[in-house]
Amino acid sequence: MSRERLARMIEDASRVVVFTGAGISTESGIPDFRSPGGVWSKMKPIYFQDFVASEEKRLEAWTRTFSGAAGWTGREPNAGHYAVARLVAAGKVSSVITQNVDNLHQNSGVPDDKVIELHGNASYATCLECGLRHELDVLKQSFLGRGEIPSCRACGGLVKTATISFGQSMPEGPMARAEDEILACDLCLVLGSSLVVYPAAGFPLMAKRNGAALAIVNREPTEQDVVADLVLHDEIGEVMSAVAPASV
The missing domain is CATH 3.40.50.1220 (TPP-binding domain)
Structure with missing residues (x-):
């Protein structure tokens, strides 16, 4: 009824x-975030402030993205x-x-x-400075091929997946x-x-x-x-x- x-x-x-x-x-x-076996039970979130301040954290974040560790994309x-x-x-x-x-x-x-x-959205990235959209397939080639942490092709600013991270407005x-x-x-x-x-x-x-x-x-x-x-x-x-x- x-x-x-x-x-x-x-x-x-x-x-x-x-x-x-x-x-x-x-x-x-697609796994959820907080239940047993969810995303945050397997890996700690990377806070926005740490992503901005630390190249090491940016490397970790992009490694997660391109390895599919979080499992947020690629499903039907x-x-x-x-x-x-x-x-x-x-x-x-x-x-x-x-x-x-x-x-x-x-x-x-x-x-x-x-x-x-x-x-936000995990299927693409944006520049934190100018807002330009970046496609993950393009960024992945440079990251995996040359080990380059993504930066904006227009202004050189930091690029991040277009999700809202912990600590981000x-x-x-x-x-x-x-x-x-x-x-x-x-x-x-x-x-x-x-x-x-x-x-x-x-x-x-x-x-x-x-x-x-x-x-x-x-x-x-x-x-x-x-x-x-x-x-x-x-x-x-x-x-x-x-x-x-x-x-x-």
């Missing part, structure tokens, strides 16, 4: 915002991603706010301008866009987020307090379950395939 109720909530809503966390991507084989979207993409295409979902850095929403067919990335533009979308929605659908990482985890609460309905689909309980209108502790791909069938 819970899946049927979620389907009705989506059908009755005029503007849905989907908020996703690591749980939607674990079904694609799963049924949950494709179901969300169908809801976007149908005009039901106005935007996808994501804590993920894996680019899988875009790969599943969600237009770039519909995806709001709160923690949250991106102002995406945060502002996310707030606008949250305050305009009448249903916030959370998929696969533990809702413990703030400020991002504050957006579903903001939607609820602004009068929107709140639905949470996550395998484990979250602190926000008590205020949600509907909670499903279930597999995201199965749930979303049921509520957003291929005919949507």
Whole structure:
């Protein structure tokens, strides 16, 4: 009955915002961050300040990136991603706010301008000085071939994967866009987020307090379950395939 109720909530809503966390991507084989066996149980995060200050830390960070140690990229979207993409295409979902850095929403067919990335994107790099985008395949050739730590081809500045690291400021533009979308929605659908990482985890609460309905689909309980209108502790791909069938 819970899946049927979620389907009705989506059908009755005029503007849905989907908020996703690591749980939607674990079904694609991408590890999450904090659970046993997750990324941070295997390696310590490199803080932004250390990356900027230390060539040794930059070397370590890029070695992780090009070895695929974190496992954040190179996977395919799963049924949950494709179901969300169908809801976007149908005009039901106005935007996808994501804590993920894996680019899988875009790969599943969600237009770039519909995806709001709160923690950046691991599939490319940017210059910390001028903001120029750099493709990882190009940087990898120089790093592996000549041992060059990436620097900006335009200004010579430090280049870093386009993720938001510990100690790095949250991106102002995406945060502002996310707030606008949250305050305009009448249903916030959370998929696969533990809702413990703030400020991002504050957006579903903001939607609820602004009068929107709140639905949470996550395998484990979250602190926000008590205020949600509907909670499903279930597999995201199965749930979303049921509520957003291929005919949507």
